[in-house]
Amino acid sequence: KAGVTQTPRYLIKTRGQQVTLSCSPISGHRSVSWYQQTPGQGLQFLFEYFSETQRNKGNFPGRFSGRQFSNSRSEMNVSTLELGDSALYLCASSSGTTNYMTEAFFGQGTRLTVV
Amino acid sequence: TQLLEQSPQFLSIQEGENLTVYCNSSSVFSSLQWYRQEPGEGPVLLVTVVTGGEVKKLKRLTFQFGDARKDSSLHITAAQPGDTGLYLCAGGRRDDKIIFGKGTRLHILP
Numbered sequence: 001k002a003g004v005t006q007t008p009r010y011l012i013k014t015r016g017q018q019v020t021l022s023c024s025p026i027s028g029h030r031s032v033s034w035y036q037q038t039p040g041q042g043l044q045f046l047f048e049y050f051s052e053t054q055r056n057k058g059n060f061p062g063r064f065s066g067r068q069f070s071n072s073r074s075e076m077n078v079s080t081l082e083l084g085d086s087a088l089y090l091c092a093s094s095s096g097t098t099n100y101m102t103e104a105f106f107g108q109g110t111r112l113t114v115v
Numbered sequence: 116t117q118l119l120e121q122s123p124q125f126l127s128i129q130e131g132e133n134l135t136v137y138c139n140s141s142s143v144f145s146s147l148q149w150y151r152q153e154p155g156e157g158p159v160l161l162v163t164v165v166t167g168g169e170v171k172k173l174k175r176l177t178f179q180f181g182d183a184r185k186d187s188s189l190h191i192t193a194a195q196p197g198d199t200g201l202y203l204c205a206g207g208r209r210d211d212k213i214i215f216g217k218g219t220r221l222h223i224l225p
Contacts (some may be wrong), residue, residue: 004157043158043203044215045163056212090157103148104213106157 002027004093006107013114018079021110025072025093031055032074034066034106037088046089048073081114088112119206119216127222131193135218138204139186145208147187149178152201152218154221194223 005024013019025032033056034046045058049068068074078085088111091103120139128134130216146165150158162171164180164187171178175198177190191198203218 035215042200043205043215045212045214048212058212092157103163106150106159108157109153 004091004105004107006089006091006110008110009108010111011113013081013112015081015083015114017081018077019081019112021076021078021089021091021112023074023076023107024095025074025091026105029095029105030072031060031094031102032058032068032072033094034074034076035090035092036060037090037109038086043090046076076110082089083114086112086114119204119214121202121204121216121219123219124217125220125222127224128194129224130195133190133192134194134221135188135190136202136221137186137188138206138216140206141185142206143184143208144206145184146206147180147184148205148207148213149187149189150203150205152203153199158201158203191221194221196223196225199223 007022023032031050033048035043037043037044046060046064047054047066048056056087063079066076089111090109091107094102094104122137122222137219146163149161151209152162162178167182169180175192179188179194199222201218201220205213207213
């Protein structure tokens with residue numbers, strides 16, 4: 001089956017702009033989680049969506065938001081970009097049907113550079 | 116705050132040597148996963164351990180979950196250049212988000 005698809009792979013934006021990233025999960029998976037990965041902080045959890053509802057949220061400012069559509073595809077939006085938002089943004093797909101840790105399949109990520 | 120501490124942060128060894136990397140926490144997790152990530156790619160799941168004291172083997176890789184379910188180790192026997200990558204551990208608890216460690220960057224020299 002097709003894997004997790006993230007678009008775009010690379011993005012360069014200017015401070016103050018906003019950006020939208022997209023994630024298409026594995027067919028049949030209803031849970032999509034978003035992570036920010038930087039060399040200094042590692043993988044940090046942003047939020048998780050399950051059946052169009054945000055189920056868990058990390059400790060990021062309100063500039064970071066997301067949504068999930070009825071086909072399970074998810075988008076992540078960052079407004080008023082800051083230099084510190086430069087990172088690899090990863091999306092993970094899982095069945096999400098249990099309330100404990102299940103196997104997550106990651107996309108290749110979107111490399112965002114803010115200049 | 117739940118934290119997963121991974122050690123060492125960096126490890127560079129010769130091909131054929133053995134190594135162990137660690138993942139430690141003061142919190143109890145219901146399960147723990149190990150991932151490997153290569154440059155430019157997303158992490159790929161290697162194993163999930165759920166029972167305290169559990170040991171799982173994946174070819175030359177041996178994973179152990181601590182008895183108290185607060186720590187885990189990954190042992191690689193006869194390391195090969197293809198083992199090079201960032202090894203991440205991740206802990207989960209029921210109804211809670213998954214926590215990742217910062218990873219151990221492993222480099223195997225041919």
